[in-house]
Amino acid sequence: MNLKEKESRLFFHTYKRLPLEVERGEGCYLYTKDGKKYLDMFSGLAVNALGYAHPAIIKAVDEQVRKYTHLSNFFIQEPQIQLAERLLSLSGFDKIFFSNSGTEAIEGTIKLVRKWGKQNGKKAIFGMSNGFSGRTMGALSLMDKEKYREGYEPFLPDFGSIEFNSIDDLNAKVNELTAAIFLEFIQGEGGIVGVTKEFIEALSALREKYGFLIVADEIQSGIGRTGKLFGFQHFGIVPDIITVAKPIGGGLPVGAIIGSQKVADVWTYGVHGTTFGGNPVACAAGVATLDTVMTESFLKNIVDNADYFRAKVVEMKAKFPIIKEIRVYGYMIGIDLTVESSPIVEAILQKGVLVNSTANTVIRILPPLIAGKTEFDQFLSVFEDVLSSAR
Ligand SMILES: Cc1ncc(COP(=O)(O)O)c(C=O)c1O
Numbered sequence: 353m354n355l356k357e358k359e360s361r362l363f364f365h366t367y368k369r370l371p372l373e374v375e376r377g378e379g380c381y382l383y384t385k386d387g388k389k390y391l392d393m394f395s396g397l398a399v400n401a402l403g404y405a406h407p408a409i410i411k412a413v414d415e416q417v418r419k420y421t422h423l424s425n426f427f428i429q430e431p432q433i434q435l436a437e438r439l440l441s442l443s444g445f446d447k448i449f450f451s452n453s454g455t456e457a458i459e460g461t462i463k464l465v466r467k468w469g470k471q472n473g474k475k476a477i478f479g480m481s482n483g484f485s486g487r488t489m490g491a492l493s494l495m496d497k498e499k500y501r502e503g504y505e506p507f508l509p510d511f512g513s514i515e516f517n518s519i520d521d522l523n524a525k526v527n528e529l530t531a532a533i534f535l536e537f538i539q540g541e542g543g544i545v546g547v548t549k550e551f552i553e554a555l556s557a558l559r560e561k562y563g564f565l566i567v568a569d570e571i572q573s574g575i576g577r578t579g580k581l582f583g584f585q586h587f588g589i590v591p592d593i594i595t596v597a598k599p600i601g602g603g604l605p606v607g608a609i610i611g612s613q614k615v616a617d618v619w620t621y622g623v624h625g626t627t628f629g630g631n632p633v634a635c636a637a638g639v640a641t642l643d644t645v646m647t648e649s650f651l652k653n654i655v656d657n658a659d660y661f662r663a664k665v666v667e668m669k670a671k672f673p674i675i676k677e678i679r680v681y682g683y684m685i686g687i688d689l690t691v692e693s694s695p696i697v698e699a700i701l702q703k704g705v706l707v708n709s710t711a712n713t714v715i716r717i718l719p720p721l722i723a724g725k726t727e728f729d730q731f732l733s734v735f736e737d738v739l740s741s742a743r
Pocket of ligand 1 (some may be wrong): 458571573
C-alpha cells in the first residue's frame, strides 16, 4: 500500500493532498523522495515566512528545545515575553493573548468582544462577505460562504455578514447595538481582494458615531507579508483588535490576539485560557522570525520585488488574455484568470512550482518572505510556458 492509499484509509477525507512526498525543505525549495526539487511559492499557506531550514529558526528552536518545550500557562515563560514585547512595541498596542492557531485567535476575540459588548450595551457582530476566519463555530458564524458553513447550522446568534466594500450595506446594518466588525483588509482565501479607501472611510466614520470595535484579521496578511508589519497599515486606519497567526511562529503553531487600550481590562483571571497557546518553542521561533523580517531593508525588498513581479505579469497580460487581473499587496499576490485556476495551478506544479488555487479563478501566490527576483523569475518562466501550451 503506497502513502496515498494509506492516507485515504487512515484519515477523514477533509484534505485534497498534493501528490508529493516531501523529504525536506531548504530556503524556498522543497525536495521530494523521488529526487525532484519544487519552488514553493505558497510557503505552507503563508506560514513559512523564512522558508525552510532557516538558520535563525533552527538556532532559536534548538536552543529552546534544550531548555523546555512546554510548561503550561501556569508559568511565565521568557520566549512568550520576548514575542509579546516585540509585537506590542511594533504595533503600539497594549495587551496580548497567545493561542495555537488563527481560528482560536478569532474565537478568543469573539469572546473578548462579547464581554466588552455586554459591558457597553452592544451585541451584534459582523464579518464580511467572501471573508475567511477559520473553521471553528465562531469563525464560521462570521463567514458567509456556503462551501464552509453548509451542514453546520445553527450558528451563533447576533452574527451577520456585511457585503465587502459595500458602503450601503454597511450603513444599513451597523448601529448603536453593533459590538464589532471583523475584516481582512486584504482578503486572502477570497482571492487577494483589498478593501477600498471609501469603505474604510465609511467604517471609520461609523465607528466614531457608534463606538463599536474594529477587528483586523491579519492572520494571513500580517508580519511583513504586505511590506508592512500589518496589512491594515496601508489603509490609514487603526483597528481596536488585531488577530495574527500563520507566520508568527516561524513555521510552528502559534496565534495571538493583540488588543488596544479600549479592551485592555475586559478579561480578568480565568475568563479565557489555553493549555498549549504560546508554546515556548513556537514563540522562540516567532522572535527569530520578527527579528529577521522587521528591518527596513527586508521589508523594502518585499515591496521592490512585488513591484517587479507586477510589472512582468502586466506585460504578460497583453500577450495572454486569459490573465484578467493581477492584484499585488507585497507578497500577497492574486492572478485572476478568465478561467478556473486549478488546472493551471496543476500544470505549474508539473513544472516544479507550487502555487495555490483559490476563489475559483485566482492563482494565489504567497511566497516565503525570503523569496527574491530569482524565484519570481522561475515562476514567471513556468507560468509563461503553461499559458503558451494552454492556448
Ligand atoms: C484571514 C484568515 N483568518 C483566519 C484563518 C484561520 O487560521 P487557522 O487555519 O490557523 O485556524 C485563516 C487561515 O487561512 C486566514 O487566512
